[in-house]
Amino acid sequence: MSFVLRTIAKRVGAPDIVRTRDIAAAEPVVGRGSDCDIQLTDLAVSLRHAVLRPAGPNNVKVIAQSLGDEKFEANGIFVRSAELDVAKTPVLGFGSHTLTLTPGEQPGQIMVTAEARENVASTAAAADQKGAFSLKYALFSQRWLAWTLAVLIVALCLALPIGVFIIDRHKTIETGAQQQWSSGPLSPGHHFLEKNCTACHQNAFVSVRDDACLSCHKAGLDKQAALHLASDLRRRGSPFPPDPAADHAPRDRLMAARPPDPNFVRRVNTWVAETFSHPNNRCASCHTEHVGDGKAEAANTPRPVTPDELRRNDCKDCHTDLKARLPDAKVANAPDWGHHPDFRPLITVGFKGDQPVVQRIAIAEATVQKTGLIFGHDVHLKTGGLVARMARELGKSHGYGAPLDCANCHRAAPDGGFVPVDMPRDCSQCHSLVFDHKGGVEQVLPHGKPKEVMAALKAFYAGGRPEWASAPAAFLERPGLKGGFYRSGPAVDPVAAAARAAFQPGGTCTTCHTVIQPTDARTLNYGIAPVAQTNRYLPWGGFNHNISEHRQDALGAQTCKTCHKVETSAKAEDVMLPKIAECDTCHGKTKPQVATAAGADCAECHGFHNPGAPVPTRQQKMATNALIRTQ
Amino acid sequence: MSTTEQSRRPVISHESFLRHAHFRWLWIGLFLSLIVGGGFVASCLAHGMRLKHTGSSWFGYASGTIGAGLIVWLACLGIRKRLMTDNAWSLKAWVSAHVYLGLSLIVIATLHSGLQFGWNIHTLAYALMLLVIVSGIFGIVMYARLPEKLSDSRGETTQKQMLEKINQLDARLLDVARPLEQNQAALVRRAVQKTRIGGSFLQRLTGWHGNCPSLLAFRELSAARARMTEGSQATALDQTLSLLEEKNATLAKARRYIRLRSLLEVWLYIHIPATLALMAALTAHIVSVFFFW
Structure with a gap:
């Protein structure tokens, strides 16, 4: 009898049950079958799994041999056969059971201790069953996922941008970490700043200040500085130079002019804006960013401010009862078009030296201005008479050919005004300054300062020419000569004769100019009274003569005379500006009323940053919607 | 007669959280949505405001504050359901309010957003909020339809x-x-x-x-x-x-x-993690808006 079997049955909370019996077989069979010597109740064990054969002297060894294909464990290794040294307490594993071999109490005896292993598989099954009814055990943990997501978002979307802001104030690295905070694309002009948040948002928790805007858009830079700025911005990716933006009045006055909030909604809005350090008097209050679609109308042009973006103070907010808040305001109240004050044109009231002295005078009183000229519009614009005949005679080759009209002298400028009347260009076809001939070439007095006239005459007559002793024939046929011929005495100084022919009463210059006679007639120091042509009578409004409705009627005929009563003006001093009522015939009217009906919004004539010019046509529609909207 | 009939009814009857107190919270949720919608219209009229850039107007701040407050309160259901309280604020009332006020967030947050979306933290917060709401709606549908089937499916066994x-x-x-x-x-x-x-x-x-x-x-x-x-x-x-x-x-x-x-x-596997993610994104949204003010 070589083998003794000891079975240990474990019990929970009680001592194990140990049974010992001798095994009759000399070579016991291990298996699940009831005929086995060592029976293991485990489906993982074959019916007849293996046999144990004692070996070596005094049974110091055991040869375990599989009886089929199934392997068994010998000291943790799956084998079909193994020679085991009993003294080393080998452990055989069959399914969930272990057989431990130890030397028996008697020599040559082998003790086989059979024990059920802690059943790993059934433990796993128990865990599965425990969680069978809840998803918790089939899926990740909700809590784990929730915290992971939350921590990730805080780290990437909050800590990272703030960290970059603190560490990299000067934008040395292009991270774009803060771009995820951008609520929408910037306008095309600012697109190059998309990753450079701190260009505008300079301080944390402080709204965008005007300083940030004006670092590029400051008006009134000298040419050098403007060029430098433009090139710097181009280098940083700006598609065009910045538009300088001027305030239409000093900032403190603008602020003082603001009216109190008219209603509850506005009061709440102002309270919110100021409480949250977001006042609505900043550039960014109107020029809102991050709201566009990021698309330019044309690739390389700035997108105009849209009504959506221009949404704060209306013109009328400040320009109603302005004097109450700004007693020294020079501009009159203009609460709306219907109450727009009449014009106060800039009138030249005199001269200081050569410089005109101008004053703004209400149009009703502004009937006379100083021009320094002698001129009658009526004479020139008559369809019959001397001037008309002369114009016809000059013919089309000289740009005439018909009685004069306004455009013969007043040439449109691209800015909507007129190029100043230039005597040589606009008058000299008739009012000739020719004073002599030389070799068949007409000699013309320079139009300008009397000193230049004298210098030209002296230069011309420097050699002296007896045949020129008589008065220059050139003057004989020109306007300003009241018939007859100059019959000067013999051997006259030709310079003096020519000068007198020009400057003395009845002379060439006196046709249009007031000549200041020299204190000593012999000195020939003639002077011309200063002259002023007013380029813009209404510097705070942008009337554009180039708009077709402003200059011609439906048939294309010029309509200058509708506004400017020139045909009855005999003197250059006449102020021939229309009153605002003239504008009113179209502006503020509806299409059914007038075919040429036009808007009555402030921005038709006044821009915010430059009140002297209308908002450019392209932006006009949009800007007017925004600026003049009434509540 | 009807009074007699009503008095015969059992005093305690099952009433789902959806119908709690005659849909009280449905009406409150609708009322809140209407208030915010009215605020939006008023704001549009006052400023000629279009849909965009609503966030930075008084309406934006107001609706944002209401929305953020609601989100925080709604998330507190997770705490409330773990607490035992008396009946003053029954869990059922709380869940009912959770559902209807949560649904009203769709209106409030959408008007607050001004439909201005992009690849940014703000839209992330909005999307997470919608994810939470949609998963919640799925949960409501499941809760409305399944419990009966659930007990049927088990038969008599536990x-x-x-x-x-x-x-x-x-x-x-x-x-x-x-x-x-x-x-x-x-x-x-x-x-x-x-x-x-x-x-x-x-x-x-x-x-x-x-x-x-x-x-x-x-x-x-x-x-x-x-x-x-x-x-x-x-x-x-x-x-x-x-x-x-x-x-x-x-x-x-x-x-x-x-x-x-x-x-x-x-649905809770989306609802709960998305809620916490939303809280994080909401924090980032609010901080970022005021950081780059």
Whole structure:
């Protein structure tokens, strides 16, 4: 009898049950079958799994041999056969059971201790069953996922941008970490700043200040500085130079002019804006960013401010009862078009030296201005008479050919005004300054300062020419000569004769100019009274003569005379500006009323940053919607 | 007459959280949405405001404050449901408010957003909020439809009984299958040890268990039985098959139940993590807006 079997049955909370019996077989069979010597109740064990054969002297060894294909464990290794040294307490594993071999109490005896292993598989099954009814055990943990997501978002979307802001104030690295905070694309002009948040948002928790805007858009830079700025911005990716933006009045006055909030909604809005350090008097209050679609109308042009973006103070907010808040305001109240004050044109009231002295005078009183000229519009614009005949005679080759009209002298400028009347260009076809001939070439007095006239005459007559002793024939046929011929005495100084022919009463210059006679007639120091042509009578409004409705009627005929009563003006001093009522015939009217009906919004004539010019046509529609909207 | 009828009704009747207090919170939610909608219209009229850039107007701040407050309060349901309180603020009332105020957030947050979306933290917060709301709606639908089916699917048995029955069947299977051939025994062993009642996430949701070891064992052993002549092996196999059949029937019932329960739970796997993610994104949204003010 070589083998003794000891079975240990474990019990929970009680001592194990140990049974010992001798095994009759000399070579016991291990298996699940009831005929086995060592029976293991485990489906993982074959019916007849293996046999144990004692070996070596005094049974110091055991040869375990599989009886089929199934392997068994010998000291943790799956084998079909193994020679085991009993003294080393080998452990055989069959399914969930272990057989431990130890030397028996008697020599040559082998003790086989059979024990059920802690059943790993059934433990796993128990865990599965425990969680069978809840998803918790089939899926990740909700809590784990929730915290992971939350921590990730805080780290990437909050800590990272703030960290970059603190560490990299000067934008040395292009991270774009803060771009995820951008609520929408910037306008095309600012697109190059998309990753450079701190260009505008300079301080944390402080709204965008005007300083940030004006670092590029400051008006009134000298040419050098403007060029430098433009090139710097181009280098940083700006598609065009910045538009300088001027305030239409000093900032403190603008602020003082603001009216109190008219209603509850506005009061709440102002309270919110100021409480949250977001006042609505900043550039960014109107020029809102991050709201566009990021698309330019044309690739390389700035997108105009849209009504959506221009949404704060209306013109009328400040320009109603302005004097109450700004007693020294020079501009009159203009609460709306219907109450727009009449014009106060800039009138030249005199001269200081050569410089005109101008004053703004209400149009009703502004009937006379100083021009320094002698001129009658009526004479020139008559369809019959001397001037008309002369114009016809000059013919089309000289740009005439018909009685004069306004455009013969007043040439449109691209800015909507007129190029100043230039005597040589606009008058000299008739009012000739020719004073002599030389070799068949007409000699013309320079139009300008009397000193230049004298210098030209002296230069011309420097050699002296007896045949020129008589008065220059050139003057004989020109306007300003009241018939007859100059019959000067013999051997006259030709310079003096020519000068007198020009400057003395009845002379060439006196046709249009007031000549200041020299204190000593012999000195020939003639002077011309200063002259002023007013380029813009209404510097705070942008009337554009180039708009077709402003200059011609439906048939294309010029309509200058509708506004400017020139045909009855005999003197250059006449102020021939229309009153605002003239504008009113179209502006503020509806299409059914007038075919040429036009808007009555402030921005038709006044821009915010430059009140002297209308908002450019392209932006006009949009800007007017925004600026003049009434509540 | 009607008064008499009403008084005869049982005092305590089941009322779902959706119908709580005659839809009180539905009306409150609608009222809140209307207030915010009215604020939006007023703001549009006052400033000629279009849909965009609503966030930085007084309406934007107001609706944002209401929305953020609501989100924080709604998330507090997770705390409230763990607390035992008296009936003053019953959990049912709380859940009812949670549902309807949560739905009103769709209106409030959408108007607050001004429909200005992009790849940014603000839209992330909005999207997470919608995800939370949509998953919540799924949950409501499930809760409205499933509990009845759930108790039906279990029949008279409880979860524990179902588990115990399967365990007992397993124990008997191990016993009965002892005389079987090795490969047959292996099938039974697999059926006992590897059969998972719930299974993977998808198995739980779909109820598909085609490769279930118990089903496989039954199929294989049935085939083997068909080829076998009578004998002690056949008797053991018959017993095994009968036990397996019973186990499979029990499994099927348990799995139907599990599927329904999983449907009741699955939305929470989006709802809860998305809520916490939303809280993080909301914090980032608010901080970022005021940081770059």
